[in-house]
Amino acid sequence: MNGKDNHRNSKADEKEIMRELDAFIKILFYKEKVYKRSSILANIKPEDAARIFRILYEKAEAKGLSDEELEQITGMRETQIRRILLLLLENKLVTYQRGRTKTGETRFFWRINKSTLNLILLNRKKNVLEKLKARYEFESENEIYVCPRCGARYAFPEALEYEFTCPRCGSELQLDEDREINLKILRRLIDSLQREIEQDEAQL
Numbered sequence: 001m002n003g004k005d006n007h008r009n010s011k012a013d014e015k016e017i018m019r020e021l022d023a024f025i026k027i028l029f030y031k032e033k034v035y036k037r038s039s040i041l042a043n044i045k046p047e048d049a050a051r052i053f054r055i056l057y058e059k060a061e062a063k064g065l066s067d068e069e070l071e072q073i074t075g076m077r078e079t080q081i082r083r084i085l086l087l088l089l090e091n092k093l094v095t096y097q098r099g100r101t102k103t104g105e106t107r108f109f110w111r112i113n114k115s116t117l118n119l120i121l122l123n124r125k126k127n128v129l130e131k132l133k134a135r136y137e138f139e140s141e142n143e144i145y146v147c148p149r150c151g152a153r154y155a156f157p158e159a160l161e162y163e164f165t166c167p168r169c170g171s172e173l174q175l176d177e178d179r180e181i182n183l184k185i186l187r188r189l190i191d192s193l194q195r196e197i198e199q200d201e202a203q204l
């Protein structure tokens with residue numbers, strides 16, 4: 001390998017990163033909209049936010065893209081685009097600078113904030129790791145009962161309280177025979193994620 005592509009991730013990596021970010025933006029958006037009941041975002045879909053973000057990620061050069069350019073590319077309304085950009089800005093996912101267009105007008109130019117992007121991805125991975133660990137602890141310390149119909153899982157004390165009948169669907173709960181296999185799978189996931197996080201941290 002030589003030349004300017006050296007610093008770039010492989011195509012597969014990029015795709016993986018985009019998927020991650022896509023999901024991240026949608027969740028972020030959903031949180032703002034539903035939990036904070038933000039009326040500003042009422043008419044905007046999470047997919048639109050993810051789309052704006054993706055365009056900035058893929059197309060914006062060092063200078064960035066103006067609201068106007070984003071409007072031309074997406075066909076979305078400028079007010080919507082602005083609201084999305086403000087949300088992304090609040091969450092430090094994008095940054096902007098004032099600049100001039102070819103015709104000399106002053107505009108804001110937006111681009112991805114790449115340094116915080118890596119941190120965000122890393123934090124996400126850490127969150128997932130914590131959840132996996134908690135899950136592992138829970139599953140390894142408890143006898144688990146599963147519902148054969150809806151797949152819900154209950155620790156022994158819970159199952160006992162429900163008299164071994166699934167409170168969701170009424171089926172009889174059964175001792176999880178696959179517990180050992182599940183634990184092994186979880187362990188493997190935890191280990192590989194841990195390694196990944198260590199590698200990421202070394203690169204920051």
Ligand SMILES: [Zn+2]
Pocket residue numbers: 147148149150151152166167168169170171
């Ligand atoms: Zn059930």
